[in-house]
Amino acid sequence: MSDEGFLPERARWPARIAGVTMLALMAAGAWQMADAVRRQTAPSTSRADFLEGRTTAALEKSLAEALPSRDAAIALANGLRYRLLGGAPEAVRTGHDGMLFLTEEMTWRRDAWRNQAARISLLAGTSASLQKQGVALVVVLVPDKARMLQQQVRGGYPAVLSARYQRAAADLRAAGVAVVTLDDALQPRAGQAYYGSDTHWNQRGAHAAADAVAKQVGGMMQFSERAQFRTSETGGPAPRVGDLVKMMGLANAPGWLRPPIDSEAPLQTEQVGAKDVGAAGLFGATAVPVTLVGTSYSLRANFHGFLQEALGVSVLNAARDGAGFLQSIEEYLRNEAFQSDKPKLIIWEVPERFLQAPLGGEKGFFARTGLGPAGD
Structure with a gap:
């Protein structure tokens, strides 16, 4: 039996069309490649150039210049795969109503719990070391988009991951780490809290998350360096191509070939009556009471401003x-800004999936940052 026999009748014609289209694109690409190679001047083939990569680099550059329609052909192929078959690259998973998800959020690893335990131990050691220096640490545990929008995940959310978020929060608290969970704050508006074409929360989600963090931090400590901030729009709504659409190779594809993209107005948060010292630069010289560290979640949708x-x-x-x-x-922690003028509080934003990702530079972290040998 052919593979097509496993497809329902209504899916066979789109599959056939996609297959024929892909073959046509491959044939056109092969012809274009052959023609490009024929027209190229042979690069240097000396032993030194070959061993040091100059030969292959020159060939790649000349071929890229000779294939002007390469990107358009790839975008067309990717777009047809999405439109006709609902397909996407391995790193992206398509959902209902045009929603896209990062496959990594739903990936289970054999060593997941061991990795999570190692990172929670590191977080606990970091918190204890910072406390000795008069600096409080709060971990903001960011739930995955796929967790919050499980009903829109095609094929369902993996049951093996269902307890990951709550278990991580419980283990952090048991280890003495102050943690802010965001699932309760995001759940009532989950359908409107994330970009459809991006991994991250949108402005509504970022605002809700910032409010939840501030509520818990406000119950822990008070700041004498009070300031008032105001957030306002700096322009009208504009299209925003998300990272998942880019990962699909459809950033520059026409609208009819790609998933729906998001639209939002740009926001700016400014300190009322004074310069916003918190925006003075990545590690500006001006002292601030709170430092935010973490990932791209802290750089998207004005989360920093809302915070x-x-x-x-x-x-x-x-x-x-x-x-x-x-x-x-x-x-x-290794920068002079921290060494010379420590904040009262560090807010460490951590996406839940990062706790179970393969370990990397954890070994030696305490020695490298000067937090002490404990935990290394």
């Missing part, structure tokens, strides 16, 4: 785009 507004204090945003579990806080 300053809700806390009523300036917050230095030391989060890093594309950072893993440790990069942001390690860079900050």
